[in-house]
Amino acid sequence: MNPILTITKRELGGFFNSPVAYVFLVIFLLMTGAFTFFIGQFFDRAQANLQPFFMWHPWLYLFLVPAVGMRLWSEERRLGTLELLLTMPISPWQSITGKFIASWGFLILALSLTFPIWWTVNDLGSPDNGAIFTGYIGSALMAGGYLAITSMTSALTRNQVISFILSVVICLSLVLCGWPPVTDPLAAYFPNWIVEGVAAFSVMPHFDRLQQGVIDSRDLIYFISLIGFPLFATSVIIRSLRS
Amino acid sequence: MIKVENLSKTFGPKVAVNDVSFTVERGEILGFLGPNGAGKSTTMRMITGYIPPTAGVVKVGGNDVTEKPIEAKRLMGYLPESAPLYTDMTVEGFLGFCAEVRGIKGADKAKAIDRAIDMCFLKAVRHQSVDTLSKGFRHRTGFAQAIIHDPDILVMDEPTDGLDPNQKHEVRSLIRRMGQSKAIIFSTHILEEVEAACTRAIIIDQGKIVANGTPEELKAKSELANSYVASINGTEASAVRDGLGTVIQSAKVTIVTDKAPIVVARVFPKKAGADGELGQAIFDVAAQNNWKVNEIKKEEGRLDDVFRNITLSDNQVQ
Numbered sequence: 001m002n003p004i005l006t007i008t009k010r011e012l013g014g015f016f017n018s019p020v021a022y023v024f025l026v027i028f029l030l031m032t033g034a035f036t037f038f039i040g041q042f043f044d045r046a047q048a049n050l051q052p053f054f055m056w057h058p059w060l061y062l063f064l065v066p067a068v069g070m071r072l073w074s075e076e077r078r079l080g081t082l083e084l085l086l087t088m089p090i091s092p093w094q095s096i097t098g099k100f101i102a103s104w105g106f107l108i109l110a111l112s113l114t115f116p117i118w119w120t121v122n123d124l125g126s127p128d129n130g131a132i133f134t135g136y137i138g139s140a141l142m143a144g145g146y147l148a149i150t151s152m153t154s155a156l157t158r159n160q161v162i163s164f165i166l167s168v169v170i171c172l173s174l175v176l177c178g179w180p181p182v183t184d185p186l187a188a189y190f191p192n193w194i195v196e197g198v199a200a201f202s203v204m205p206h207f208d209r210l211q212q213g214v215i216d217s218r219d220l221i222y223f224i225s226l227i228g229f230p231l232f233a234t235s236v237i238i239r240s241l242r243s
Numbered sequence: 244m245i246k247v248e249n250l251s252k253t254f255g256p257k258v259a260v261n262d263v264s265f266t267v268e269r270g271e272i273l274g275f276l277g278p279n280g281a282g283k284s285t286t287m288r289m290i291t292g293y294i295p296p297t298a299g300v301v302k303v304g305g306n307d308v309t310e311k312p313i314e315a316k317r318l319m320g321y322l323p324e325s326a327p328l329y330t331d332m333t334v335e336g337f338l339g340f341c342a343e344v345r346g347i348k349g350a351d352k353a354k355a356i357d358r359a360i361d362m363c364f365l366k367a368v369r370h371q372s373v374d375t376l377s378k379g380f381r382h383r384t385g386f387a388q389a390i391i392h393d394p395d396i397l398v399m400d401e402p403t404d405g406l407d408p409n410q411k412h413e414v415r416s417l418i419r420r421m422g423q424s425k426a427i428i429f430s431t432h433i434l435e436e437v438e439a440a441c442t443r444a445i446i447i448d449q450g451k452i453v454a455n456g457t458p459e460e461l462k463a464k465s466e467l468a469n470s471y472v473a474s475i476n477g478t479e480a481s482a483v484r485d486g487l488g489t490v491i492q493s494a495k496v497t498i499v500t501d502k503a504p505i506v507v508a509r510v511f512p513k514k515a516g517a518d519g520e521l522g523q524a525i526f527d528v529a530a531q532n533n534w535k536v537n538e539i540k541k542e543e544g545r546l547d548d549v550f551r552n553i554t555l556s557d558n559q560v561q
Contacts, residue, residue, distance in 0.1 A: 003343075003346075004292040006340065009343075010329070010332075010340050013331075013373070014329070014332070079327050079328070079329070079330065080323065080325065080327030081327045081329055083327060084321075084323060084328075086292075086293055087312075087316060087321045088316060088344045088345065089312075089313045089345060089346075091312075091313065091342075120465065157469070193272055195271040230267045242293060242295065243295055243296045
């Protein structure tokens with residue numbers, strides 16, 4: 001079997017052998033439901049789309065994704081199993097990818113368990129299912145981006161709590177950096193290109209376009225780099241741990 | 244099989260391993276001795292490719308560990324210090340994972356797990372979760388992980404640490420048995436272990452190799468090696484000392500204990516390596532003086548003396 005798959009299988013086994021996975025799934029589904037129906041006012045809006053469902057995802061993932069990913073590497077460091085893993089005949093890349101795929105797969109599973117909302121909106125009206133599909137893709141990519149950041153912060157420390165807090169802070173800044181209350185004060189002191197550069201890091205516009213059913217290569221490239229760069233940083237951190 | 248050439252490792256200003264070279268061939272069991280912090284673990288971590296060396300080369304089965312890490316790692320089994328394990332798995336699941344990562348699948352995997360479980364006496368805990376295991380079982384699970392793919396080369400960092408005397412004995416005989424067909428390096432600071440299991444021993448101190456030889460060769464370096472101890476009943480200590488002083492072959496006589504009526508004296512030979520002559524002469528002196536001899540015994544030398552002498556004198560130089 002491919003070593004990446006072996007790593008993935010072990011990680012998933014680790015999730016489902018403990019109650020953590022089930023607790024997470026229940027909390028995720030309860031929270032998406034609560035936000036969509038009570039705060040997002042899904043019924044009162046009387047619109048056949050999932051905008052009140054997707055609009056909360058950047059905020060929900062802000063806490064839930066670091067909770068899933070915080071143990072990825074910090075636990076290996078705490079237990080000392082990092083030494084075991086890195087002296088096996090596999091490259092660090094295979095371990096990083098295997099672990100990432102396992103956690104991302106788990107997040108995608110959680111996301112796909114929200115299918116009743118899709119079923120509900122189709123029962124009540126006739127929404128644009130293409131836009132809903134791209135919305136789901138965007139949500140999964142965003143979760144992957146947050147997760148890659150958590151993988152990086154988790155390699156930085158053997159303490160899961162520190163890893164959690166660091167990744168929440170980084171992800172929060174990715175959510176907020178395009179928001180006017182953040183960009184306006186910046187615009188007062190810095191030239192326009194810096195402000196625009198900072199704002200370009202924001203996940204929001206990219207996720208918004210995918211929610212509207214627009215698949216733009218720029219958005220895809222953004223999300224792929226959001227996943228790829230922190231994973232690369234993870235490999236650099238792990239290499240530096242060994243010397 | 245393992246070739247270490249001029250290996251060095253520095254952590255910032257601290258030199259952990261300083262220009263270490265040695266080789267281990269198939270059929271050899273190399274004991275790695277040294278005080279804590281001497282650089283044993285660091286050397287093993289460089290051999291297994293966990294940390295890159297600052298300078299020097301490690302070749303495992305002809306593969307440079309830095310340049311061809313995957314090929315080199317495939318040949319090795321490694322038991323890191325304190326035997327880290329994934330605590331959220333069962334013993335069987337963990338061994339299965341280690342086998343799969345090493346590319347063993349299907350029926351071969353089941354066979355490899357059975358073999359490792361048999362060899363390491365893990366049958367009783369096969370389906371138990373790793374975090375409920377006692378220290379001895381944990382250690383043996385780590386050991387089983389290292390031999391799951393029947394490697395040609397085994398590197399073990401303190402394999403008997405934390406085991407009870409029976410388990411220590413089991414692990415040592417396991418190492419001895421496997422040593423017939425493999426190249427094995429293990430570190431320890433228990434000296435009997437070296438005598439019990441090794442074909443060769445290296446003493447390392449402050450990152451440098453300070454002695455390299457068979458356990459017998461190392462023991463011969465002891466000051467006490469080839470001296471004789473005579474235990475005599477009912478004679479004054481001074482008389483014993485004077486009497487033994489007349490022995491031509493002796494360089495020095497010391498009284499070890501003087502608890503009337505028994506006096507124990509030690510006679511050192513003039514040159515190292517003298518054979519039975521000295522013993523014969525002591526016997527003759529005793530017979531002439533009509534001493535009641537309880538015991539005359541030749542000392543083979545003690546490894547712990549050698550160890551202490553080598554590693555302490557080094558410290559004093561600094």
